[in-house]
Amino acid sequence: xxxxxxxxxxxxxxxxxxxxxxxxxxxxxxxxxxxxxxxxxxxxxxxxxxxxxxxxxxxxxxxxxxxxxxxxxxxxxxxxxxxxxxxxxxxxxxxxxxxxxxxxxxxxxxxxxxxxxxxxxxxxxxxxxxxxxxxxxxxxxxxxxxxxxxxxxxxxxxxxxxxxxxxxxxxxxxxxxxxxxxxxxxxxxxxxxxxxxxxxxxxxxxxxxxxxxxxxxxxxxxxxxxxxxxxxxxxxxxxxxxxxxxxxxxxxxxxxxxxxxxxxxxxxxxxxxxxxxxxxxxxxxxxxxxxxxxxxxxxxxxxxxxxxxxxxxxxxxxxxxxxxxxxxxxxxxxxxxxxxxxxxxxxxxxxxxxxxxxxxxxxxxxxxxxxxxxxxxxxxxxxxxxxxxx
Ligand SMILES: [Mn+2]
Numbered sequence: 488x489x490x491x492x493x494x495x496x497x498x499x500x501x502x503x504x505x506x507x508x509x510x511x512x513x514x515x516x517x518x519x520x521x522x523x524x525x526x527x528x529x530x531x532x533x534x535x536x537x538x539x540x541x542x543x544x545x546x547x548x549x550x551x552x553x554x555x556x557x558x559x560x561x562x563x564x565x566x567x568x569x570x571x572x573x574x575x576x577x578x579x580x581x582x583x584x585x586x587x588x589x590x591x592x593x594x595x596x597x598x599x600x601x602x603x604x605x606x607x608x609x610x611x612x613x614x615x616x617x618x619x620x621x622x623x624x625x626x627x628x629x630x631x632x633x634x635x636x637x638x639x640x641x642x643x644x645x646x647x648x649x650x651x652x653x654x655x656x657x658x659x660x661x662x663x664x665x666x667x668x669x670x671x672x673x674x675x676x677x678x679x680x681x682x683x684x685x686x687x688x689x690x691x692x693x694x695x696x697x698x699x700x701x702x703x704x705x706x707x708x709x710x711x712x713x714x715x716x717x718x719x720x721x722x723x724x725x726x727x728x729x730x731x732x733x734x735x736x737x738x739x740x741x742x743x744x745x746x747x748x749x750x751x752x753x754x755x756x757x758x759x760x761x762x763x764x765x766x767x768x769x770x771x772x773x774x775x776x777x778x779x780x781x782x783x784x785x786x787x788x789x790x791x792x793x794x795x796x797x798x799x800x801x802x803x804x805x806x807x808x809x810x811x812x813x814x815x816x817x818x819x820x821x822x823x824x825x826x827x828x829x830x831x832x833x834x835x836x837x838x839x840x841x842x843x844x845x846x847x848x849x850x851x852x853x854x855x856x857x858x859x860x861x862x863x864x865x866x867x868x869x870x871x872x873x874x875x876x877x
Contacts, residue, residue, distance in 0.1 A: 595700035608766035626863040630820030631841030634706035636683035643845040658716040672723035678820040679731025679791035707753040727771040731791035782865045792821030824856030
């Protein structure tokens with residue numbers, strides 16, 4: 488009504504221009520509900536009244552969230568491309584480094600071998616004791632030498648010289664048992680941690696005396712002396728060795744190749760010594776972290792003890808299941824103290840002590856224990872697990 492009156496008041500030219508203007512607005516969709524600001528405000532006002540209009544802040548969040556997601560996706564795409572490139576570059580660098588490191592390491596080992604004088608093997612005939620009908624077999628365990636460690640605390644002193652002295656003392660005690668028990672064959676089993684290894688824990692860095700290569704070569708020289716010392720009293724001798732956690736050449740347990748450990752290198756040196764120097768010791772190949780021996784109908788399994796918990800009563804049964812054998816005993820080291828656990832009828836889980844003895848680390852753990860090693864005497868009537876205090 489008001490519009491009609493207004494139009495009639497207008498001059499004819501003005502009336503014409505207004506009508507044209509209205510027509511233009513219609514063409515541009517001014518009165519369309521989708522693009523009409525007034526109409527939109529009307530709808531919003533209604534939504535607000537009904538309580539269905541999102542609040543200002545949550546509306547802003549909705550917009551920001553979708554943008555953020557998009558940005559995140561974009562950055563994510565960029566990043567993953569960048570990371571895979573970086574990863575590849577890192578892997579390549581690592582390969583080059585490792586190849587050089589391996590070559591260096593082999594050279595270092597060769598140098599260390601040149602510097603060390605190995606004992607000349609002798610293979611004497613050992614006559615049996617005619618006075619006795621008894622004859623026994625023996626398994627001699629050698630565990631946790633931690634060669635290269637330097638311990639200087641009120642409770643213990645340990646270094647390379649002490650290691651040599653203790654290994655000789657252990658050999659002599661074994662020889663006394665060999666004579667007493669008329670032992671005619673000996674299986675020597677090294678149970679791991681032959682070296683301290685400089686790179687494992689920060690503390691070990693300060694407690695180590697020699698380089699890694701020197702540690703491996705020098706402890707191998709002592710092991711060879713130990714074997715030869717016993718060989719002078721028994722003709723039939725085998726040697727085998729498994730690795731411990733300290734023998735791993737890389738600190739990281741997961742990244743480690745299975746055969747990448749000091750015992751592997753040591754075993755090669757011992758095999759070379761047997762072959763090149765002419766010893767009649769029999770070297771027995773075994774897995775890196777497990778070996779077993781059958782002696783006169785009894786079966787013994789050997790682990791270091793870091794991967795198998797010898798205090799857990801089911802470990803012997805589990806190893807038997809895994810290797811499909813009935814084991815009479817499983818023997819390990821690692822914990823640096825002597826323990827004998829009967830887990831079935833005449834079935835045992837055993838840990839022998841260490842050559843190294845108490846150190847700062849065991850004091851921190853409140854795990855003091857004496858130096859000890861051990862052996863098993865076996866004959867047709869049974870077996871006897873014994874420790875040797877050093
Ligand atoms: Mn150890």
